[in-house]
Amino acid sequence: MSDKPKIVYIHGFGGSPFSQTVGFLNLYYPEYEWCALEVDHHAAASIKKINDFAKENDVFAMAGTSLGGFYVLCSDFQGPKLVINPVIEPMKSLKPAVGTVPYHARRSDGATSFKFTMQDLFEFKKFKFVVGDNVTCHHTEHDELLGEDIKRDYAKIFKNRKMCPKKTLPSHIISESYVKHEIGEWLSGITIKA
Numbered sequence: 001m002s003d004k005p006k007i008v009y010i011h012g013f014g015g016s017p018f019s020q021t022v023g024f025l026n027l028y029y030p031e032y033e034w035c036a037l038e039v040d041h042h043a044a045a046s047i048k049k050i051n052d053f054a055k056e057n058d059v060f061a062m063a064g065t066s067l068g069g070f071y072v073l074c075s076d077f078q079g080p081k082l083v084i085n086p087v088i089e090p091m092k093s094l095k096p097a098v099g100t101v102p103y104h105a106r107r108s109d110g111a112t113s114f115k116f117t118m119q120d121l122f123e124f125k126k127f128k129f130v131v132g133d134n135v136t137c138h139h140t141e142h143d144e145l146l147g148e149d150i151k152r153d154y155a156k157i158f159k160n161r162k163m164c165p166k167k168t169l170p171s172h173i174i175s176e177s178y179v180k181h182e183i184g185e186w187l188s189g190i191t192i193k194a
Helices: 020-028 043-056 067-074 118-126 150-157 176-193
Strands: 006-010 033-037 059-065 081-084 099-102 113-116 135-140 161-164
Touching (some): 006 020, 033 043, 059 067, 067 081, 081 176, 135 176, 161 176
Parallel strands (some): 006 059
């Protein structure tokens, strides 16, 4: 059992806990135990999994990317949260994905794709989030998946936010430079407050 502070990381839509991002987190911040949970397109089950993990473990902080950011926002966890390019309107953002969706990285069950149905999409209507002072939003200057207008939405919703420069967060997908620089800055800030 590790005595390192536990940080839960939640991947995005079609993602995996075996991604390059998780590798970078472990590489640059070995002083933390990165708990990358495998979630999916079923909102209720994914949020329950996150809440159950947080209740059963001494979690220090949570971070989530894209749909993982939405799940982190909807979780019951009250500690520091970082959401990166979070999906804030899943009904709108995920509608174009209805159909067969390939996974971006290896999954624990070996699946390479999944069916995303309208029923799955409508499950997201049940979930709303509240943003408090414990939440920080990082986003890119331009998000090719969520669009330009998302910056206005983020400005309305998140008091604690940072538009990251293209050199560290060039797109919707997290880069090594972003993990190395921007996540390090966030970790320094929450460590000081803790």
